[in-house]
Amino acid sequence: MKKRILITGASGFIGQALLKFIDTRRLSFDLCAVALHPQKSQVPILKCDFLQEKKVFQLLSSTTPDYIIHLVGGRRLKKEDMFESNFMTTQILFDSIQKLRGYKPRVLIPGTAAEYGSWQKAGLVKEETRCHPASWYGFVKYMQTSLGLMYARGGLDIVVARMFNILGSGVPVTLAIGKFAQEIVKIEQKIVPAVLETRNLDGKRDFLDIDDVCYGLLMIAQHGKKGEIYNLCSSRAYVIRQLLQKLFSYSAVKNIEIKEEKEKFSDSYDVIGSNAKIKRIFNWKPRVSVEESLKKSLEYYRDRLKETVD
Secondary structure, three states: OOEEEEEEOOOOHHHHHHHHHHHHOOOOEEEEEEEOOOOOOOOOEEEOOOOOHHHHHHHHHHHOOOEEEEOOOOOOOOHHHHHHHHHHHHHHHHHHHHHOOOOOOEEEEEEEHHHOEOOOOOOOEOOOOOOEOOOHHHHHHHHHHHHHHHHHHOOOEEEEEEEOEEEOOOOOOOOHHHHHHHHHHHHHOOOOOOEEEEEOOOOEEOEEEHHHHHHHHHHHHHHOOOOOEEEEOOOOOEEHHHHHHHHHHOOOOOOOEEEEEOOOOOOOOOOOEOOHHHHHHHOOOOOOOHHHHHHHHHHHHHHHHHHHHO
16 A cells, blocks of 8 residues: 655745656555645645645545655745744644544654754864754754754654755745856846846855655665664755856856855855765765756756746
8 A cells, every 4th residue: 555645845845846856756555745835746646725724634634644745844944934924833743643542653854954054164064063044044944953853852753954054946036056056047048237246146055856855754764763863965065156156157158257245145054964874874965966966956947937938
């Protein structure tokens, strides 16, 4: 009998990618997807507000998934929205599970490298590294992770996938690579002048393709140890400036001017993760090169622009 996976936040970047990853590879799962604002997808997405405990309880009662990958949340403009969408929805999910007698699904909580904050010591950041979140987003996600670990100690079956920076097909413009890719495509189509405005480009990040992220999420959800955190990262440092230059090299438009505001820095920090734990336990490793992933990021926005024109 197929195991059932419930993917919450299924209309978001990672949620849509995970649905596509499972569907196109015909993995042996019974898929159930929900979102606050369902979008068109190859897998039908149901509507559910995870701030309404009654609705969440009814959803779990009717679907009883074996695995729950809880992707509701992410970055929000307002602090209160970020807290509610990440922390409160998670608490409501846990409380709803506890109300269903005898029901013990595996729940995966999405962590982030922002929980570590600005890590100044040499070497790769491991899961046991003490967190020093330096942004509201990192702090709220650290609260979410801590909540998950607390409920795990109380008996729920919870694991945490601490994801680093993601690129590839579907990467949103709220992330640097998505913004760069969209702007380059607009320049290619002569929609905007050949000028790209950006913050300081000297930062280093640990990037992973979205397909490698999806594969890692499934491995952690199925085989991770209860109450454990797993870094999902490449363990490689990429300078943002170099990645932007690679994107330029994949474009037919040359001599794009960069207007860099060097005094403006991202709230992401030069934190490079260790993926030794997931490599050792799951025999997982990144399969998509950063070059291929950057090309996929560009193609995604070329396809989107073509759709709007057609």
